[in-house]
Amino acid sequence: MTITQDGSRSTAGAASERRGMNLTLRIWRQKDPTVKGKMVTYKVSDVSPDMSFLEMLDVLNERLILDGDDPVAFDHDCREGICGMCGVMINGMAHGPQQTTTCQLHMRKFKDGDTIDVEPWRASAFPVIKDLAVDRSALDRIIQSGGYISVPTGTAPDAHAVPVPKKDSDAAFDAATCIGCGACVAACPNASSMLFTAAKVTHLGLMPQGQPERNDRVVNMVAQQDREGFGGCTNIGECSAACPKGISMENISRLNHDLLGALRAGARPKS
Numbered sequence: 001m002t003i004t005q006d007g008s009r010s011t012a013g014a015a016s017e018r019r020g021m022n023l024t025l026r027i028w029r030q031k032d033p034t035v036k037g038k039m040v041t042y043k044v045s046d047v048s049p050d051m052s053f054l055e056m057l058d059v060l061n062e063r064l065i066l067d068g069d070d071p072v073a074f075d076h077d078c079r080e081g082i083c084g085m086c087g088v089m090i091n092g093m094a095h096g097p098q099q100t101t102t103c104q105l106h107m108r109k110f111k112d113g114d115t116i117d118v119e120p121w122r123a124s125a126f127p128v129i130k131d132l133a134v135d136r137s138a139l140d141r142i143i144q145s146g147g148y149i150s151v152p153t154g155t156a157p158d159a160h161a162v163p164v165p166k167k168d169s170d171a172a173f174d175a176a177t178c179i180g181c182g183a184c185v186a187a188c189p190n191a192s193s194m195l196f197t198a199a200k201v202t203h204l205g206l207m208p209q210g211q212p213e214r215n216d217r218v219v220n221m222v223a224q225q226d227r228e229g230f231g232g233c234t235n236i237g238e239c240s241a242a243c244p245k246g247i248s249m250e251n252i253s254r255l256n257h258d259l260l261g262a263l264r265a266g267a268r269p270k271s
Ligand code: SF4
Pocket: 177, 178, 179, 180, 181, 182, 183, 184, 185, 195, 196, 199, 239, 242, 243, 244, 245, 246, 247
């Protein structure tokens, strides 16, 4: 409802105020990893600016299902920016035009009449499963190769039994906010996973509990990312710019520092 110049109330404008955006989507469709994919164009109308990007895809999928067509496959879980499952290239940018996760990107970032390209993460270490969904298990295998600490069982230690300097705990906490979404890999021209691995190495390596395995951790995680086919880091910085959690390049410096120290100390990756 709007108030007109003469003070009377009118509902005439309400429909137009509510009217959403009309968009053209060009979406990567690929039935499975064995066939070639292609961009397919869809029109969506009356898209609310308050919808998340994934909700907009839900609306498209509901229509495709009602029409008897195959819905667009995409990954998602929490839809709150914490699980790291969602993630697509939107107009060539990992997670789209805002430094956040795709589930937290809202349609108000786009304009009525826009054409939006939606593609899966592009990296040979992330093979396409279907449409926009890719296999990111390579990141899990990097974690398995060293992203853990060994904790003796028994009663819980007293709080503050092991003092940790505030600057270390802050940096470890910042690194621990990495959600493993893979945007850093998708944004990097080398498809490097260095920012992800650096975040994991940092968040354990700065804590006292992470010290016993520190050298083995870094050499094994770096070796695993090479085995998975991720590219090398050339300090371009696209990873950090695309990271929805703002993981900084400083973590990559820490990883390199740790790696050199570990190699000098004689640590070698498990074959
Ligand atoms: S470093 Fe950032 S972009 Fe890379 S996986 Fe972690 S949260 Fe995602």
